[in-house]
Amino acid sequence: MKARARALRLSSPVGAFVATIKARIFIAFFVMSLLSGGLGFYAIVAIAHVGDLVGRTYDQSLMSINYARATAADFAKMRATFARQGLTRDKAAIAKLDAQITELHTTLAEDLTIAVERAQSDRAVRAALAVQSGVAAWDDIRRSFGDLSAVRPERWDALDHQADTIDAQIDMLVNYTAGDGFTFRQAARTAVGSELRLNMAAALLAIFGSGVIAWLLHRRIRGPIVSASLAAQRIAGGHLDDSIPTDGRDELGSLLRSMAAMRDNIRAMMEREVRQRQSAERLLTDALQSSREGVVVVDATGCIAFANPMALKFFEGLGTAGNSSGETNCREALSRDGEFRLPNGRWLRVSRSATEGGGFVAVCSDISVEKEQEAKLRETNLRLDAALDNMSQGLCLYDADHRLMVVNRRYGQIYGLPANAVTPGMTAMEVLAVSSNGGHSAVPSVYPVIDELPNGKVIAIERRNTADGGFVATFEDVTERRHAEARIAFLAHHDVLTGLPNRIALEQQINASIAQTGRDQGFAIFALDLDDFRPINDTFGHAVGDELLVAVANRLSACVREIDCVARIGADEFVVVQRAVERPEDAAVLARRLIDVVKAPYVLSNQTVSVGVTIGVTVAPGDGMSCGKLLKNADVALARAKAEARGAFRYFEPDMDARLQARRALESDLRHALETKAFEVYYQPIYSLGSERICGFEALLRWKHPVRGFISPAEFIPLAEELGLIVPLGEWVLVQACTDAARWPDGLKIAVNVSAVQFTSASLVSAVRDALRSTGLPGRRLELEITESVLVANPGVTTAILHSLKGLGVRVSMDDFGTGYSSLSYLRSFPFDKIKIDQSFVRDLCEEDGTDFIVRAVISLGASLGMTTTAEGVETEAQLARLRAEGCDEVQGYLFSRPVPITEVPNVIARWNGATRAIA
Numbered sequence: 001m002k003a004r005a006r007a008l009r010l011s012s013p014v015g016a017f018v019a020t021i022k023a024r025i026f027i028a029f030f031v032m033s034l035l036s037g038g039l040g041f042y043a044i045v046a047i048a049h050v051g052d053l054v055g056r057t058y059d060q061s062l063m064s065i066n067y068a069r070a071t072a073a074d075f076a077k078m079r080a081t082f083a084r085q086g087l088t089r090d091k092a093a094i095a096k097l098d099a100q101i102t103e104l105h106t107t108l109a110e111d112l113t114i115a116v117e118r119a120q121s122d123r124a125v126r127a128a129l130a131v132q133s134g135v136a137a138w139d140d141i142r143r144s145f146g147d148l149s150a151v152r153p154e155r156w157d158a159l160d161h162q163a164d165t166i167d168a169q170i171d172m173l174v175n176y177t178a179g180d181g182f183t184f185r186q187a188a189r190t191a192v193g194s195e196l197r198l199n200m201a202a203a204l205l206a207i208f209g210s211g212v213i214a215w216l217l218h219r220r221i222r223g224p225i226v227s228a229s230l231a232a233q234r235i236a237g238g239h240l241d242d243s244i245p246t247d248g249r250d251e252l253g254s255l256l257r258s259m260a261a262m263r264d265n266i267r268a269m270m271e272r273e274v275r276q277r278q279s280a281e282r283l284l285t286d287a288l289q290s291s292r293e294g295v296v297v298v299d300a301t302g303c304i305a306f307a308n309p310m311a312l313k314f315f316e317g318l319g320t321a322g323n324s325s326g327e328t329n330c331r332e333a334l335s336r337d338g339e340f341r342l343p344n345g346r347w348l349r350v351s352r353s354a355t356e357g358g359g360f361v362a363v364c365s366d367i368s369v370e371k372e373q374e375a376k377l378r379e380t381n382l383r384l385d386a387a388l389d390n391m392s393q394g395l396c397l398y399d400a401d402h403r404l405m406v407v408n409r410r411y412g413q414i415y416g417l418p419a420n421a422v423t424p425g426m427t428a429m430e431v432l433a434v435s436s437n438g439g440h441s442a443v444p445s446v447y448p449v450i451d452e453l454p455n456g457k458v459i460a461i462e463r464r465n466t467a468d469g470g471f472v473a474t475f476e477d478v479t480e481r482r483h484a485e486a487r488i489a490f491l492a493h494h495d496v497l498t499g500l501p502n503r504i505a506l507e508q509q510i511n512a513s514i515a516q517t518g519r520d521q522g523f524a525i526f527a528l529d530l531d532d533f534r535p536i537n538d539t540f541g542h543a544v545g546d547e548l549l550v551a552v553a554n555r556l557s558a559c560v561r562e563i564d565c566v567a568r569i570g571a572d573e574f575v576v577v578q579r580a581v582e583r584p585e586d587a588a589v590l591a592r593r594l595i596d597v598v599k600a601p602y603v604l605s606n607q608t609v610s611v612g613v614t615i616g617v618t619v620a621p622g623d624g625m626s627c628g629k630l631l632k633n634a635d636v637a638l639a640r641a642k643a644e645a646r647g648a649f650r651y652f653e654p655d656m657d658a659r660l661q662a663r664r665a666l667e668s669d670l671r672h673a674l675e676t677k678a679f680e681v682y683y684q685p686i687y688s689l690g691s692e693r694i695c696g697f698e699a700l701l702r703w704k705h706p707v708r709g710f711i712s713p714a715e716f717i718p719l720a721e722e723l724g725l726i727v728p729l730g731e732w733v734l735v736q737a738c739t740d741a742a743r744w745p746d747g748l749k750i751a752v753n754v755s756a757v758q759f760t761s762a763s764l765v766s767a768v769r770d771a772l773r774s775t776g777l778p779g780r781r782l783e784l785e786i787t788e789s790v791l792v793a794n795p796g797v798t799t800a801i802l803h804s805l806k807g808l809g810v811r812v813s814m815d816d817f818g819t820g821y822s823s824l825s826y827l828r829s830f831p832f833d834k835i836k837i838d839q840s841f842v843r844d845l846c847e848e849d850g851t852d853f854i855v856r857a858v859i860s861l862g863a864s865l866g867m868t869t870t871a872e873g874v875e876t877e878a879q880l881a882r883l884r885a886e887g888c889d890e891v892q893g894y895l896f897s898r899p900v901p902i903t904e905v906p907n908v909i910a911r912w913n914g915a916t917r918a919i920a
Contacts, residue, residue, distance in 0.1 A: 028213045035206040042202055046195035064124070064177040067115035072170040074108035075135060079163055082142055105139055115173065124176035131173055134166040231259050235266065293363050294348070296334060300358030304330065314348060314364055334362045347371040393476045400469030402428040414459060414477050450478075458482050495568040497546055498553035506567035509577050510627040516579075517621055524587035524619045526576035527634035528556070528594065531612035531646045533572040540607055547604045548611065555597045559590070575634070584619055584651065591615050591649040599647065614641045615649035623652050667723060669705060670716055674725055674732075679703050681736050682899035685908055686751065686870065686892045689884050694912045696749035696783070698892065699737035700899045701729070721757045730758045731767045738775040738782065740902050745909070751783040753815065756790045759797075765804045772808065779809025785836065787815050799830050813870070817858060835862045839873025839893070846878045852886075859886050 078101050085097040112132055141159045231244045244260040288295055294311030298304055304327065307315075315330040333340040333350055340348050349365045388395060394411030398404055404426045412421060415435050422431050451459040460478045465471045493505040501509065513523045530552065537545035549572065556566045556574060565577040578590055598613040616638030624630045633652040641650035673679060683697035703711050720726045734752055741750035758764050772779055784805060791798050802812055813834030837858050841851040855871070862869035871883050874893030883891055897908050 025217060028217045031213055032206075032210045035209050039199070039202045039206045043199055046199060064115050064180065065174060067111045068128075068170065068174045068177050070111040071108055071115060071131060072167070072174070074104050074111060075163075075166060075170065078104045078108070078139075101139075101142075105135070108135060115177065124173060124180060127169060127173040127176050131166060131169045134162065134169055138162045138166060228255050228259060231256065231263075235259065235263050293365050296330065296362045296364065297355075298334065298359045298362065305359070311364060314342065314346070314366070316344075333364065334360075339367065393474045395472065395474055396422075396431065397466075397472045398428055398470045402470070404428070404431055405470070407431075411475055414457070414475050415453075416455075495553075498550050498568050500553050500557070500574075501565060501567040503567070503569045506565065506569065506575055506577070507627050509565040509567070510630060513577060513579055514620065514625055514627070517625070522581050522620045522622070524578040524581045524584075524590070524617055525630050525634045526578065526587070526591060526594065526649075527616040527618075527631070527638040528574040528576065528598075529614050529638055529642065530572040530598075531614055533611055536609050536611065540609070544604055544607055544609070548602055548609060551602050551604070552598060552611070552613075555600075556594065559593055559597050575631070581619060587617050587619055587651075588649070591617055595647065595649065612647040614638060614646050616641050616652065617649055618652040663719075666711075666716070666719060670703075670719060670723065670725060673703060673705075674729055677732065679729070679732070680901060681733060681740070682901055683740070683750075683905050683908075684892055684899040685897050685912065686749075686890050687896050687912065688890050689888060694748070694896075694909060695890065696751060696781075697741070697905065698751040698785075698899075699733060699753070701733050702899070717755070721755060724757075726755045726757045727761045727763070730755055731763075731771075734767060735771045735775065738771045738777040740905075741781060742775045742777045744905070746781075748909075749781045749783055749811070750777075751785055751813070753785045754790070756787065759786075759790050759801060764801060765808075768805060768810060769808055772810075780811070783811040783813055783834065785813050785815040788817075791830075802830055813868075831865075832867055834868040834870055834890075837869060837871045837888075839871075842871050842873045842879055842883070842893075845882050846876070852882065855883070855888075856886050859888050862889075863887065 081097050081101050081104065085094055085101075088094060088097075109132070112128055112135075115128055138159065141155075141162060145155065145159075244256055244263065288308040291308060291310055294314045295306070295308045296304060296311050297306035307330070311330070315327070315333070329342060333342070333348060334352065337350055337352050340350055342348065345368075346366060347368045347370075349367045351363045351365075352360045353363075354360050388406070388408040389410075391408065391410060394414045395406065395408045396404060396411060397406040404422065404424050407422050407424065411417075412419065417435065421434055426434070449461050451461055453459065456479065457477060458479045460476045461473060462476075463471050463473045493502060493508075494500065495502050510525065517523065533545070533548070536548060549568075553566065553568060553574070556576065560566055560576060560578065563579045567575045567577075569575055576590070576594065578587060581587055594615060595613055599610065601608055601610045616634045616636065618624070618630050618633040618637055620630055623633050637650045637652040640653075641648055644650065680702045682700045682702050684700060685694045686696045686698060687693070688695040701713060701717075703713075703716055705711050717726070720729055737750050737752050741748065744750075754764070768782075768784070771777075772782065786802075805812060811833040812830075813836055814832050815836045816838040817835045835858060837855060841854050841858075844851045845855055846852075859869045868889045870890040870892065871879075871888050872892055874880055874883065874891045874895045876895065879893075880891060880895060896912065900908060
């Protein structure tokens with residue numbers, strides 16, 4: 001029944017509220033508050049009563065005493081002020097002091113009134129009234145004195161007696177008010193003691209009631225709190241699987257249920273944290289494994305607890321059993337922060353961080369590249385310092401304040417200064433002063449300048465401003481340069497070897513002669529070329545050749561007058577300008593004298609040689625009035641003389657110029673033809689006697705001039721070689737021939753002649769390679785024909801080029817074999833693929849006492865050397881039969897076909913090889 005009743009009570013809203021801890025605590029504290037409030041209310045009433053007594057003691061008794069004493073002070077001031085009034089005769093001061101006495105009398109009356117109001121006893125009131133009447137009487141006596149100097153002594157005595165009476169009355173008033181205060185204090189002390197006893201009894205009752213209520217409240221909430229505390233301790237200890245009682249509907253029950261939920265949350269959080277930490281550890285492990293920095297963990301005992309792969313790479317052998325070198329290097333490197341060089345030359349920067357366990361973590365960074373850059377920078381700085389100290393110029397670098405920052409050693413050397421005479425930190429003016437004391441002229445402030453020193457030195461000074469506001473000044477000793485410039489100025493107009501005027505000075509002399517030429521008087525120009533000078537130069541050497549030229553120059557100069565001019569314009573080419581020529585015969589006299597003098601033997605240092613001279617003469621104004629024209633005419637006359645009679649002289653004639661103009665025109669047309677590709681390639685078949693068919697063609701260059709028609713190759717090929725056009729022309733023929741041959745049947749080869757000039761070009765091998773690659777023609781189908789002159793020029797270089805061509809698969813044949821004097825030696829030095837017998841031997845092959853024995857020998861030689869022999873210029877059946885009988889391999893000539901353009905090549909092939917073998 002009790003339990004049912006309790007359940008019914010708890011089911012009601014009020015019961016449910018009362019069942020809660022906060023309700024019980026509220027009720028307990030409410031009851032305790034009521035007890036405390038009642039006790040406090042009673043204490044307030046008691047304190048108010050006691051306070052009233054104390055207030056009366058203070059306000060009425062104490063203040064009454066104070067105001068009584070203030071009355072005594074006021075009266076004392078009145079007496080003192082009256083005494084000062086008697087000491088002065090100044091009426092204004094007397095009036096002012098009288099006003100002060102009146103004011104003090106008023107103040108005394110106010111203090112006495114307050115003292116009477118605060119006094120509680122009748123005797124105090126009577127004493128106050130006596131003081132008041134006494135003061136009034138004293139004041140009346142004072143006012144009755146009038147002139148103080150005339151007051152009789154007995155009147156002063158009466159005033160003093162009245163004052164003494166007032167003082168006695170004030171003392172009585174003070175005593176009476178003090179006695180009233182004591183009475184009030186005794187009453188207040190009695191009331192306070194009574195109230196204290198009553199409050200102590202009430203306080204004991206309130207404490208007892210509060211203790212009972214606290215015991216009841218503790219009894220109700222102690223058990224759940226203990227359970228909650230134990231649960232909290234278990235959770236704090238990490239025991240998250242223990243059960244927690246969750247019964248009870250009050251706040252402690254809610255607390256236990258919350259703690260159970262908190263335990264579950266903590267357990268979930270810990271599991272999540274463990275998963276996150278494991279993930280972080282995996283990420284950290286991955287980072288350490290892939291880090292470019294070496295990481296080493298050392299524990300408190302100094303043992304290496306961990307090293308990532310990069311650290312293992314840095315310290316080779318670390319962690320390998322039986323290999324202590326890696327661990328030794330690691331410990332030495334990790335002994336301190338800083339840089340460490342490994343035995344393999346690699347540099348590491350080590351940074352250590354202490355751990356909580358007493359060890360440390362070391363991070364090793366590879367700084368080899370930085371070290372290399374530092375070394376390079378250091379080397380660069382050393383080189384810069386060395387460059388500054390060894391540069392040919394003196395240098396001074398100043399800052400924005402014009403103070404010296406850098407000075408090199410050369411500056412002091414230039415100005416002859418002692419060591420450390422000029423040091424960084426000096427101003428520009430100080431440097432100038434020190435340098436001026438060195439015995440040279442002051443350096444001007446305007447740059448650039450030329451400073452000529454008293455000792456003959458010439459110093460070039462330049463100044464350049466820097467970005468920071470300073471400047472750099474360079475000082476260069478240009479003494480030798482000045483001398484060299486003077487020498488250059490001389491050499492600009494004179495020949496270095498002979499000291500004679502050069503072409504520039506010669507033109508100036510000719511122009512001056514033209515300007516001075518009159519109607520009756522002209523001048524002559526002699527173009528001289530030494531005969532057989534090149535053999536002397538090649539045989540005895542350039543030193544002898546130079547000595548000979550100097551000797552010739554001296555003889556020529558000795559043959560002319562002072563007004564004449566001798567100039568050297570080439571290796572062995574001289575020009576003489578003869579002035580004041582009245583008749584052509586005057587020039588002839590000088591020409592003969594020059595020839596006779598020059599051809600006389602020369603006794604040189606080690607040799608005695610002789611040389612002749614050929615001269616071309618032109619006379620102005622008849623042959624022209626311009627420098628260029630006169631020199632050209634003299635060259636034309638010289639060419640005529642060299643062609644007709646060396647060691648003689650010839651005058652210029654107009655028809656010589658015509659022939660020269662024709663040659664110049666042909667040169668121009670040849671250049672234009674090369675630019676416009678106006679040439680054609682003709683092909684002459686090569687017939688194989690073994691297979692009785694055409695085995696290939698020889699490419700022959702043809703030029704059809706738009707005016708002159710076909711021009712012989714014998715005319716334009718030498719001209720192209722002389723003009724330097726043969727190289728691009730030969731490359732064009734090579735490409736065109738390979739392009740055409742690539743469309744022929746596979747068995748047909750193409751032969752291309754190569755000029756000797758082409759072998760002086762380094763691009764021959766690359767030109768052949770490019771032609772084969774661009775046209776797709778196999779190298780085995782290309783034959784390059786060279787003449788003996790190619791090998792004569794430079795046998796070593798030519799042989800190397802021929803071997804390079806053989807490396808491309810190209811066949812090489814010797815053309816015009818037998819026309820030289822050393823062909824057999826060339827056949828021994830280089831394995832030719834073919835020998836071509838010159839047509840001059842084939843032409844006389846069938847003649848009596850002809851060249852059949854030469855042809856037979858060449859064919860036999862080719863057979864013994866494994867070389868193919870080809871005979872050129874076959875024009876008759878008899879010649880063909882004879883060559884066939886001698887065992888010749890191939891023939892070509894008009895008997896089979898003239899050279900034909902590319903359009904007729906298919907017909908030639910069809911004629912000799914059959915229609916099925918012709919080009920489709």
